[in-house]
Structures are given as structure tokens and as C-alpha cells.
Amino acid sequence: MDSQRAEARALEAEITALRRACVEPPAPGEDTFRVRKSFREIYQADSEGWELSKDLRSHLGHLESELQFLSTLTGISIRHYSKKTEDLTSTEMTEKSIKKVLQRHRLSGDCHMITFQLEFQLLEIQNEESLSSVITDLSIIMEPTEYSELSEFVSRAEERRDLFMFFRSLHFFVEWCEYRKRTFKRFKEKYPEAVHLSEGASSSCMGIRSPSRPGFELVIVWRIQIDEEGKVLPKLDLLTKVPLQALELDKNGVIETAPLSFRTLLGVLGIEATLESLIKSLHTEASN
Amino acid sequence: MELANTLSQDGESRGGVLAHLERLETQVSRCRKKLEEPQSTQAVESALGTRIHELRRLRDKLRAEVKQHQARVKASTTNVEPDQTLEITEQEILKRKRENVKAILQAYRFTGISGKLTSRGVCVCIGTAFEGNLLDSYFVDLVMQKPPQIHHHSIPVFIPLEEISAKYLQTNIQHFLFTLCEYLNAYSGRKYQADRLQSDFAAFLAGPLQRNSLCNLLSFTYKAEPEGQSFPFCARLLYRDLTTTLPTDVTVTYQGTDALSTTREEQRAAHENLFFTKPLHQVFTSFASKGDKLDMSLVS
Numbered sequence: 001m002d003s004q005r006a007e008a009r010a011l012e013a014e015i016t017a018l019r020r021a022c023v024e025p026p027a028p029g030e031d032t033f034r035v036r037k038s039f040r041e042i043y044q045a046d047s048e049g050w051e052l053s054k055d056l057r058s059h060l061g062h063l064e065s066e067l068q069f070l071s072t073l074t075g076i077s078i079r080h081y082s083k084k085t086e087d088l089t090s091t092e093m094t095e096k097s098i099k100k101v102l103q104r105h106r107l108s109g110d111c112h113m114i115t116f117q118l119e120f121q122l123l124e125i126q127n128e129e130s131l132s133s134v135i136t137d138l139s140i141i142m143e144p145t146e147y148s149e150l151s152e153f154v155s156r157a158e159e160r161r162d163l164f165m166f167f168r169s170l171h172f173f174v175e176w177c178e179y180r181k182r183t184f185k186r187f188k189e190k191y192p193e194a195v196h197l198s199e200g201a202s203s204s205c206m207g208i209r210s211p212s213r214p215g216f217e218l219v220i221v222w223r224i225q226i227d228e229e230g231k232v233l234p235k236l237d238l239l240t241k242v243p244l245q246a247l248e249l250d251k252n253g254v255i256e257t258a259p260l261s262f263r264t265l266l267g268v269l270g271i272e273a274t275l276e277s278l279i280k281s282l283h284t285e286a287s288n
Numbered sequence: 289m290e291l292a293n294t295l296s297q298d299g300e301s302r303g304g305v306l307a308h309l310e311r312l313e314t315q316v317s318r319c320r321k322k323l324e325e326p327q328s329t330q331a332v333e334s335a336l337g338t339r340i341h342e343l344r345r346l347r348d349k350l351r352a353e354v355k356q357h358q359a360r361v362k363a364s365t366t367n368v369e370p371d372q373t374l375e376i377t378e379q380e381i382l383k384r385k386r387e388n389v390k391a392i393l394q395a396y397r398f399t400g401i402s403g404k405l406t407s408r409g410v411c412v413c414i415g416t417a418f419e420g421n422l423l424d425s426y427f428v429d430l431v432m433q434k435p436p437q438i439h440h441h442s443i444p445v446f447i448p449l450e451e452i453s454a455k456y457l458q459t460n461i462q463h464f465l466f467t468l469c470e471y472l473n474a475y476s477g478r479k480y481q482a483d484r485l486q487s488d489f490a491a492f493l494a495g496p497l498q499r500n501s502l503c504n505l506l507s508f509t510y511k512a513e514p515e516g517q518s519f520p521f522c523a524r525l526l527y528r529d530l531t532t533t534l535p536t537d538v539t540v541t542y543q544g545t546d547a548l549s550t551t552r553e554e555q556r557a558a559h560e561n562l563f564f565t566k567p568l569h570q571v572f573t574s575f576a577s578k579g580d581k582l583d584m585s586l587v588s
């Protein structure tokens with residue numbers, strides 16, 4: 001019976017405590033108001049805190065302008081970057097003071113009109129004498145995909161895990177594309193009736209016609225190729241469209257040898273001068 | 289029974305009715321007492337038991353209530369927390385942004401060209417790599433005036449820096465940097481191949497590897513099978529194009545005075561072709577793996 005009385009007393013005490021607990025905490029609103037007020041007081045009172053914020057802002061501004069500068073300098077804008085590190089050092093390695101780390105990087109951005117998304121793995125092995133860093137996997141996604149010359153190049157870069165070659169060739173490719181576009185646009189503006197761009201300035205073909213000589217057309221095909229080594233080279237060809245009668249009259253076979261002559265001309269005058277001379281030859285005849 | 293007996297004996301009971309009543313009373317009170325005694329301990333005990341039972345129930349009920357109450361309080365305070373966090377973590381947002389920008393700046397090294405702003409302009413760092421191996425990097429400290437100039441650099445002297453800068457530095461800095469990148473990466477790649485040949489395939493070399501500092505002229509005597517009785521071949525590799533890692537001119541010759549057998553001649557020609565198409569150390573890797581049977585399928 002004593003134990004029972006003891007238990008009863010204990011229960012009573014617990015119940016009183018529980019009753020108190022149900023009532024104790026103040027209303028939420030009150031509580032947080034108090035907390036908020038104290039934080040504000042701390043924040044304002046701490047002038048160092050204000051200064052840190054200002055410093056932070058200016059530092060951030062400086063870094064952002066550095067990023068903008070780098071982006072303009074290289075022509076490559078990196079928009080997102082993330083990295084994961086995995087330590088692969090085994091206990092045996094640690095004994096020999098060898099460190100092995102696998103990093104997974106994700107990078108995305110654009111280079112003029114082309115956007116890229118890269119994922120690659122970098123294996124770093126550090127021993128007493130040296131540090132070796134090897135890219136062990138590379139995967140590249142590029143847009144837009146209508147530049148067919150690029151898809152082959154991308155698979156080659158992935159195969160070779162040659163990250164730097166990818167960016168280098170990308171840069172030169174884009175440079176050539178822009179140059180081609182500018183050149184075509186310039187000729188179109190200078191000789192609007194003679195020059196014909198089927199797909200606008202970004203097309204790879206430029207047609208030269210003469211309004212007074214319908215049926216004749218010279219088509220310049222300007223491709224930009226990336227070779228095995230990642231070298232970017234322009235490849236220009238001339239296609240001729242000539243009425244049958246003219247062909248029959250062509251005793252000297254000028255039309256036939258035109259593509260070859262074109263290549264020679266390119267070597268001598270360079271791209272722009274060659275194109276202009278071709279346009280002029282058809283154009284001046286027309287204006288006569 | 290007693291009662292019945294006393295009542296049936298009419299007139300002859302002692303004390304008569306009063307005495308009888310007295311006797312009844314004592315009996316009743318004795319019975320009552322008997323009933324009451326165990327009841328008091330029992331009663332107390334069972335009363336306690338019930339009370340404990342009741343108390344336990346109440347306690348459990350209150351416990352549940354308090355839990356609910358606490359949960360409610362917690363929920364309402366967490367609802368209020370964001371407000372507080374907004375005020376004090378503006379710094380956090382800025383810090384996060386800063387870390388993000390810093391990371392992207394670091395990431396530029398993976399494009400091969402990275403840099404840091406200096407008081408005069410920018411110090412550009414050009415990285416080199418071959419077959420996924422990250423190799424040496426070089427720097428060019430540019431003064432961004434009109435026209436831009438090179439303040440100082442770590443480019444090796446045999447790289448035609450003056451030529452490249454004369455062509456492009458004033459007109460197109462991007463082109464200047466990427467062209468320099470081309471030359472440096474090609475040099476790094478050639479050097480890597482030559483180093484690997486010397487270190488990994490020394491057993492195949494019959495003499496020292498002769499190389500120039502630009503690593504674009506290599507000359508060596510080798511055997512396709514290190515232990516075999518095969519005759520050594522002399523190879524001379526010239527890389528005329530300084531922006532490539534594969535040779536433009538390859539000559540493989542036989543040193544002996546007597547004429548080569550047909551198989552040997554075929555081998556010689558095949559080797560020449562190999563040197564043209566594959567990096568140097570990979571050619572020797574294929575020698576090592578094929579043993580003395582040269583796989584003609586390697587010849588494209």
C-alpha cells in the first residue's frame with residue numbers, strides 16, 4: 001500500500017507539472033517580437049557588421065568585373081560551375097604519402113552563338129615528387145546542333161579528353177563563322193542585286209547572279225572544317241551554273257576549269273578579294 | 289438460525305423480548321464490524337488502485353496535450369523565423385554570390401586561358417595538356433594600354449612570341465591569346481611524347497634520343513623488339529608545323545649495309561606510316577604489345 005501511495009503522489013506531481021506546461025509558453029507573436037527586436041538591436045549596434053557588408057559588396061563588385069573582363073578577353077562566358085571532390089586515398093597510399101583525389105566538374109556557358117555544357121572527371125595523384133592531373137572522362141553537349149561540322153569535332157574531343165583543344169577550336173570556329181557572316185553581309189549590302197544569300201548571312205553559300213544574264217550563277221560554298229588535330233580551316237569551293245548553250249560556246253573550257261582557277265585565285269588574292277573580283281566580273285558585264 | 293430458535297421458544301427466552309433485541313443488536317454490530325474491517329483495508333487499497341488508474345489516465349492525456357501544444361508553438365515560431373533570417377542573412381546571400389563568382393573565375397583555367405586583373409591590365413595564364421594530362425602552364429602579363437603590350441612572360445624563348453604578338457596583339461587580343469595557346473599546347477604535347485619515349489621505352493632505344501628544345505626535331509635509333517635479334521632502324525621526325533603534335537616529315541632508315549629483306553622493307557614502310565599517324569609513345573606501346581608480330585592492321 002505504501003508503494004501505491006508513493007505512485008499516486010508521483011502521478012499527482014507529474015500531472016501538476018504537465019498542467020503547467022500546457023499553459024506556460026507565451027503566445028507566439030509575443031515571443032518572436034521580442035527576438036526580432038533583440039536581433040535588430042544587435043545588428044544596429046554592431047557597426048562592424050555594417051562595414052563587413054559594405055566590404056563584401058565592393059569585393060563582390062570587383063570580382064564580377066574581373067569575370068566580365070575575362071569573359072570579354074577569351075570570348076567564352078562561363079555561367080555555371082560546380083565541383084564535387086572524392087578522396088580515393090587508401091590507407092596504404094597514406095603510408096607512402098600518396099594522395100589520390102577524384103574531382104567531378106560541371107561547367108556550362110556560351111561562346112558567341114554556341115552554348116556548351118561540359119562534365120568531366122579529373123584524377124589528381126600527389127606523391128612526394130610531383131602532382132599529376134589527368135582528365136579521365138569528358139562529355140560535351142553543344143547547341144545549336146545545326147553546325148554539322150561540330151558534332152564530329154565534339155566526339156573527337158570527348159574521345160581524346162582534350163578539354164583545351166575543345167575550347168581553342170571552338171573559339172577559332174566561331175571566329176571564322178563570324179568572319180564569314182560579316183563578309184557575306186558586306187557583299188550583300190554592296191551588291192544587292194548580284195549577291196544572293198539563300199539562308200541569310202549565316203548561310204554557308206553565297207550565290208552570284210547577273211540580272212541581265214539569267215541562267216548564269218556562280219555559287220561560292222564556304223565551309224569551316226575542323227581537322228583531326230583540332231585545327232580550324234576554311235574550305236571554299238566554286239560551283240557554276242551555266243545554260244547549256246553557253247557551255248557549248250565555251251571553247252576554252254573556262255567554265256570547266258573555273259573551280260580550279262578559283263582555288264588559285266584564293267591563294268593569290270585571299271578570300272575577300274577573290275569573292276569581290278568574281279562579283280565584279282559578273283556585275284560589270286551586266287552594267288555594260 | 290439463532291434468531292429463529294429464540295423466536296420459536298415463546299415465553300421461555302431469557303430476558304424476554306428486550307434481551308432478544310439486545311442480542312440481535314450485538315449480532316448485527318458484530319456482523320457489521322466483521323464486514324467493515326476487511327472493507328477498510330480492502331476499500332482503501334482498491335480506492336488507491338482506482339485513483340492511480342485515474343491519475344495515470346489523466347497524466348497520459350495531459351502528456352498528449354502538452355506534446356500537441358509544443359508542436360503548435362514550434363510550428364508558429366518556425367513560421368516566423370524566415371522573417372528574422374531575411375534580415376540577418378543578407379550577408380549570407382552576398383557571401384554565397386561571392387563564392388559563386390570566385391568558383392567561376394577558378395573554372396576558367398579549364399578553358400586553357402584564365403587570368404587575374406592587375407594594376408596595369410591582366411596577367412593571363414595559359415594552360416597546356418596532352419591526351420587528358422594537364423601539363424605546364426605559362427603566363428603573359430599584359431599592359432592594357434592602346435596599344436596593348438607584354439610586360440613580362442614565362443614563354444620559352446624558342447616559341448615565336450614576337451612573331452605572334454606582332455601579328456595579332458594590337459588588333460585582336462583574343463586571336464593573339466588563342467594562337468599562343470596553340471603553339472604552347474603543341475610544344476607541350478611534343479615534349480610529353482619525347483619524355484615518355486625516353487622514360488617508358490628506353491629498352492627499345494639503341495642510343496640516346498636526340499631532340500631540340502622546341503621538340504620539333506627528333507632523331508633516334510630503335511628496335512621494334514627490345515630482346516629480339518632484329519636490326520635497329522633509324523628514325524628522324526620533323527614537325528614543320530609548330531601548332532601540331534604529329535610530324536610532317538618522317539624518315540625511317542635501315543643502318544646496315546646489306547639490302548633489306550622484303551619483310552623488313554614492309555616493316556620499315558609500316559613504321560614510317562605509324563610515326564606519321566600516331567603519337568610517338570603510342571607507336572612504341574603498340575610495338576611492346578604486339579611483340580615481334582607487327583600488326584599490319586595498324587597501318588591505315
